[in-house]
Amino acid sequence: MERRKFIKYATLAGTSFTFAGCNQGGKSQPQGEVPVWASPMAANEVLKVGFIYVEPIGEAGWTYAHDLGRREMEANLQQRVKTTFVENVSEDANAQRVLRQLALEGNKLIFATSFGYMNPTFEVAKDFPNVRFEQCSGPKRVTNVGTYLGRFEEPRYLTGMIAGKMTKSNVIGFVGSYPIPEVIRGIGAFTQGLRKTNPKAKVRVVWVENWYDPAKEREAAQALVNLGADVLTQDTNSAAPIQLAEEKGIYAFGYNTDMSRFGAKACLTSDLNQWGKFYTEQALAVINGTWKSEEVWYGIAQEMVDISPLNPVIPQDVQQLVMAKRDEFIKGTAHPFDGPVKDQNGVLRVPNGQVLSDREQLAMDWYVEGIEGLIPKVQS
Known part of the structure; x- marks a missing residue:
């Protein structure tokens, strides 16, 4: 998104980005009843997982850390998952296009790895209620969109x-x-x-x-x-x-x-940002039929940072x-x-x-x- 709008929105959004019950790391759930996808996947079914990155993967930094997490999840779950990633995606209408394409390609779990993807993620999530989205940082959440962040x-x-x-x-x-x-x-x-x-x-x-x-x-x-x-x-x-x-x-x-x-x-x-354990847990939750929208804010104790x-x-x-x-x-x-x-x-x-x-x-x-x-x- 355009820089000034991004900064203004992010500053205002910070006032409502709360993690109830997350003192010193942890996660919370939305108030009221939260639907859970309760049906486990078949033993021979492969979960397709999509990732959208804000910059080139490169050899270091934010996106490189997320991609290390993706690869760790693949190593942990092996034939149970198949991942797709799209790198260097701007935080604007282009992000919505890429997210929509990932959903259309059959990815049932999609990780949006930058704050600026928040609005595009929510727009796409409305049209794909059976796809689970995980938004890295953001002030809001719905039934099929969870949020996650490290205690940096x-x-x-x-x-x-x-x-x-x-x-x-x-x-x-x-x-x-x-x-x-x-x-x-x-x-x-x-x-x-x-x-x-x-x-x-x-x-x-x-x-x-x-x-x-x-x-x-x-x-x-x-x-x-x-x-x-x-x-x-x-x-x-x-x-x-x-x-x-x-x-x-x-x-x-x-x-x-x-x-x-x-x-x-x-x-x-x-x-260090260490996303692999969390990515593995969320993929397993989808496979086991236990995934639900949560706000996750993990620290050193939970091995996210x-x-x-x-x-x-x-x-x-x-x-x-x-x-x-x-x-x-x-x-x-x-x-x-x-x-x-x-x-x-x-x-x-x-x-x-x-x-x-x-x-x-x-x-x-x-x-x-x-x-x-x-x-x-x-x-x-």
């Missing part, structure tokens, strides 16, 4: 902790995509972890207004280096920031998949500190937004002893303390 804020917090210990300039650079709640929440969680280990450190953000644009991502990373950043992180989808960090002799964090092969010295670790192996350059005491916090996330005894949390203006947003609720996280439109600059205003 957990690995974000952990990488922030590492950044706080590895920076010398106390300036961390963040290459941002779009200023929507999901991204702002990630920047906030990273900064919370950063300030936990280094209260003097600050985060600077440069927005590229795109999910995937290697040239712009590299340009943004260079701008952050020019501002004094000696550690980079990102929520964009190419390895360009990691590659620049490797060239400059500074540190960086990968995103979505392990990006260490693009900068073995620079990459301290990567935030994590961090990749730590670079040995990170001191052992720092590694132990980070892994101890990871264990707390798994046990549910810690939260990336444990109070007290202040915004960048010093206003207390989360009192001591409380946490930022799911509803508040999913509508997040403010920077936590430690982030410099302003969130870009949405233009109508």
Whole structure:
């Protein structure tokens, strides 16, 4: 969809994207009776599963992670499933055309793997009530459309902790995509972890207004280096920031998949999105006749997100500190937004002893303390 409309809609949508009963990972069901496809498939019947991707699969990043999940599902279920994918599909009428074609081709389970596919998915789902759709991120759900998302804020917090210990300039650079709640929440969680280990450190953000644009991502990373950043992180989808960090002799964090092969010295670790287990579970649910529309928001404990192996350059005491916090996330005894949390203006947003609720996280439109600059205003 057109960028300004996308940002405006996503920002507004965040206010209603709630996951009741999903504290520290989990899933919820719509209120009222939810029809369930109760008839299992025949033992010799093959489930056709479709995937729609917003960018080329490539060798790293968001779509690459989803495709790894697709391949893991195939390996797990073997002859019980047959998958089809369409890559580099724009988030507009083209998405609706591709989704409709996947349904017409007999795919009974379709994964729409980007936020911007939400409206096209719902339009197509109305015409194919016997097809199950899974929308990755989105504020609404119907009988044959479920939603799923990872608790990206957990690995974000952990990488922030590492950044706080590895920076010398106390300036961390963040290459941002779009200023929507999901991204702002990630920047906030990273900064919370950063300030936990280094209260003097600050985060600077440069927005590229795109999910995937290697040239712009590299340009943004260079701008952050020019501002004094000696550690980079990102929520964009190419390895360009990691590659620049490797060239400059500074540190960086990968995103979505392990990006260490693009900068073995620079990459301290990567935030991981791991979709294979979820994709396998949803396909099995269709095969067994137990699939139903749910809102899924899983964290490290449910193996949907994590961090990749730590670079040995990170001191052992720092590694132990980070892994101890990871264990707390798994046990549910810690939260990336444990109070007290202040915004960048010093206003207390989360009192001591409380946490930022799911509803508040999913509508997040403010920077936590430690982030410099302003969130870009949405233009109508």
